[in-house]
Amino acid sequence: MAEDSCSVKEMETELKDNPCSSEDAFAVNPKKKKSKAKGKVKSQHEGKEKTHRKIKTPKEESMDFEDRRSQVNVKEEADKDPDFVTEGKGKKRKRKADKADGRSSTSEATLPKKKKKKVAEEGQGNSPIAKKKKIKEKKEKVKKEEGGCSVSTKKKKTKEEIEAARALKIKKKEEEEKQRWRWWEEEKYEDGIKWKFLEHKGPYFPPEYQPLPDDVKFYYNGKAVKLSLPAEEVALFFAQMLDHEYTTKEVFRNNFFRDWRKEMTLEERQLIMDLNKCDFGELHAMHKQKVETRKNISKEEKLVNKEVNQKIVDEYGFCVLDHHRERIGNFKIEPPGLFRGRGDHPKQGMLKKRIRPEDVIINCSKDSHIPEPPAGHCWKEVRHDNVVTWLASWTENVQGSCKYVMLNANSKLKGEKDWEKYEVARRLKSCVDAIRTQYQEDLKSKQMGTRQRAVALYFIDKLALRAGNEKEEGETADTVGCCSLRVEHITLHDTLDGQKCVVEFDFLGKDCIRYYNKVPVAKRVFKNLKLFMENKQGGDDLFDRLNTQVLNKHLSSLMPGLTAKVFRTYNASITLQQQLKELSNMKENVAEKLLSYNRANRAVAILCNHQRAPPKTFEQSMANLQAKIDSRKEQLDLAKKELKQAKKEAKGSTDNKLLIVVEKKKKAVKRCEEQLLKMEVQATDREENKQIALGTSKLNYLDPRITVAWCKNMEVPLDKIYNKSLRDKFAWAVDMTEHDFVF
DNA sequence: TAGATAACTTAGCATCTTCAAG
DNA sequence: CTTGAAGATGCTAAGTTATCTA
Incomplete structure (x- = not known):
């Protein structure tokens, strides 16, 4: 997240210059006036554009889609922009919205039912x-x-x-x-029932806090202070993080200090008034020492540790769901610590409290063996709710949200849902043209709300933006999606770099990942945007008549199960399919085919703005690879020379020995060439991948059947693309996909 | 019927493991 | 055998959407 750290840096300098705590900064932050331009639609705008431009046919539009990936500006450009700071924003954006009907359930999605009879519980391996x-x-x-x-x-x-x-x-x-449970060959359960039998051992709790040894001391104002256990534990959380930059941030420090003091005894609280007078040096040193020793333990110890861990997994990591043993995804209760949100999070540094069995709700079958709470404890509640998939849940104290223990991605419950997701996306394929035509038409609507909806949909479809729910101000970092875009997040350019009607996007999306892109848009969209921005300030909502509920309600009326995020899935998968078709070639060797696949994958990742921080060792490892390539090149030259020489010597001669030498040299050259090519391909791939994360789309957006079919057609082993967990997760697709699958 | 909340997916980074090159 | 890079896995935050509640 280069841009993240960039803004962080700026934050810091800002903080240095301005010694007041950033909490104050938050309070002082001048609220931007939000002038909701209600009902300010100028009707004379309507219909004007007709003379300028005809509506794009779906075909024309889809051509736009094809070169979309070239529009997405990879962020280097954005990185250079020193002005990039998103200011802390004004207010809470809560709006009344038409209630979403909620009736349109995705459960209607019909999976392609293989009318096979139930396979025996044990499942049948292929052979x-x-x-x-x-x-x-x-x-x-x-x-x-x-x-x-x-x-x-x-x-x-x-x-x-x-x-x-x-x-x-x-x-x-x-x-x-x-x-393996071949659940995809079984009938689905009716309406919302997730299981009929569920048994598990309950979650695994992290070990209790181990008090500091006596020779490790905390100092306040130069004097050693023996802290009470709860205060000591929290102090250690902070001490452990001292190497991290964020312990220097005011928000983090203030939040930590406030929560830490809550854990102190009265005397401690009266004594410890200033975080700057706290010396965690010894605690920090002890922690570092511990990390070091852990790194240096012997192989035997490592093996023992591994076994211990395995035992925990064996005991707590599985459940029985409808007669099948299934892996649990996160059976460990999250250990206590200091909350570190992403980006500029107002709650960073707050204490994430230790979860006790008394906080945990257990969900399992009535007739199952109910999990035992740890000795001397009891559960908050034991319930038997089989329309949900979680096994245990608790409420987390920092954000007040629920956390769940759920099954692994390779489980039936997750797999079935995933499959369904791709089926919904495929259904969108069959009606996307009509939907596009409709929103193009809606751009001309007399209703402001309809126009805004149309423009938002245009963005979601064309740029794969997320829906963009409203967020409560001050609770989270200031990030936005489509519906929550503000005027300050876009800049309109009548012409830019020879293109007309260019919209420049610059905002922080999910996880505070920056979205920066300059996109030429349909003229009508452009005009509408101008209209939406009239009489508004930077902090005002771009779409003041729209929110995700309204949008999704509309979408589900167009197609059952359709919501904003389906567009991301659909566009990601269809892009992969198109790109694979375009880029890959049966004549290539496996390495080249893989490069093609990765390039197709990359097109999707760029579309979805899946970024990563360039690996810390990137430059170095790139240089290393280049060095290798160079030396290999030299080798190749040498081999070629030798071949020439050998040929010369063999010329005219019928000496078998010489001919054999020639053959040998030929082979050597060939091998060298192949290795060189492989490395060069690898280098290209890596370079292109510098700050793009392929994993997220592979895991969440690309219909695995496209990949499975491609592998079959291209004669590429599937495990070159999917690792073990992915093959497990997508077992259903691996099993059922024929080479002729089309998304 | 809006707002709250529950439930579940998506996300990037940290850490652990493996594997290949020196 | 050691080292370090790549790859796999773990972790949990941060989204979206469905559902509940007053």
Whole structure:
């Protein structure tokens, strides 16, 4: 998040210059007047544009879509902009909205039902016999190795152990595969029922706080102070973070100090009045020491730790859902600590409290073995609600929101939902043209609300913006999505770089990731934007007649199950499909095909603005790779020379030896060339990927069936693209997708 | 029927693990 | 065998949407 850190830096200098706490800064922050230009639509604008421009046909529009990826300005440009600071904004934006009907449920989505009869619980591997055989072989192998050379050196033995462990792992994997629940071949449950039986052990609680040893002291105002346990624990949270830049931020420090004092005893509170007089040095040093020793532990200890962890996973990491053992995603209760929100979060530094069993609600079957709370404790509640998917929940104290323990992505519950998501997106494909035509038409509407809706939809569709819910002021960082865009977030250019009607976007989106883009838009959109911005200030809402409920209500009337985020899924998947078709070629080798895939993936990531901070070691590792390429090039030159020489010598000769040498050299050249190409491809890929994150779209937006089908057609092994977890998560797609799948 | 909240998806970064090169 | 980069996984914050409640 380069731009993030950039604004952070600026924040800091600002803070240095201005010694008042930023809490004060917040209070002082002049609220921008929000002049809601209600009913200010000038009707004479209507219809004017007809003379200038005909409505785009869906086809023309879709051409726009194709070169969308080139429009997205990768953020370097934005990075350079030193003026980029989003000011703390004025007010809470709560508006009354037409109530969303809520009747349009996604559950109507019809999954392509494979009318197969229920498969037996154990599930059938593709070729169970072959698998069993394999497993047997493995077992024998393991046995052999175990018995084989027992009188060997210690080293060898551990090696063997590793080998055995590996074999065991493979065996385990195969068993796993065999036991995979092929839920996608079963009938779905009716209306909202998520399970009929659910049993688990409850969440795993982090270990209790271990008091400081006596020789590690906290000092206040130069004097050693023995803190009470609760205060000490919180002090340690802060001490541990001392290397982080954010412990220097005023908001963070103030929030921390306020919450810390709440944990203190009366005397402590009376003594410790100023954070600047606190010396956490020894605590910090102790923590660093601990990290260091943890890093240096022996292999044996590591193995022991691993086993201990595995035991925890085995005990708490699984549940039984409708007769199948399923992995739980996050079975560990979040440990206490200091809250660190993203970006400029007003609550950063606040204490995230320790969760006790008394805070936790358990959800499971009535007839299951109810999880035991830790000794001496009880649950807040045990309920048996089978229309939800969570196993346990608690309320987090910083934001007051609910946290849930849910299943792993490879579970039936998650998989089915995911599948459904892509089916909804595919349904959008069949009616997207009509919807586009409609919103183009709506741009001319007499109703201001309708026009705003149309423009918002245009953005959501064309630029893959998020819906943009309203947020409560002061509770979170100031970020926006489509519906919550403010006037200050866009700049209109009648012409820019030879293009007409360019909208320049500059705002912080989810996770405070900057969205910066200059996009030529339809003239009518441009005109509407001008209209929406009339008589408004920077801090005013661009779409003052619109919110996500209104928008989604409208969308669901166009297609059941349609909401704003479906457009992101749809456009991401369709872009991947198009790009793959365009970029990849059967003639390429696997490395090149993978580059093509990554490029298609990248087009999607750019569309969705999935960014990452360039890896810290990026420059170095790039240079290393380049060095390797150079040396390989030299090798290649050498090999070529040698080949020439060999050819020369062999010319006219019938000496078999010489001919063989020529062949050898030829092979060497070829190998060199291949390796070089591979590295060069890798270098290109990495460079292009510098600040783009491919993972998010792969995980959340791209219909896996597109990828599976592409792999089949291109003869690329799937595991070159999907790692184990992805293959598990998308098991349904891997299993059911034929080569002719079309999104 | 709006506003609150519950439920669930999406997100990037941190950390742990693995694997390949030196 | 060591080192470091890449890749995988873990963590939890931050969104969206559905649903509840007064």
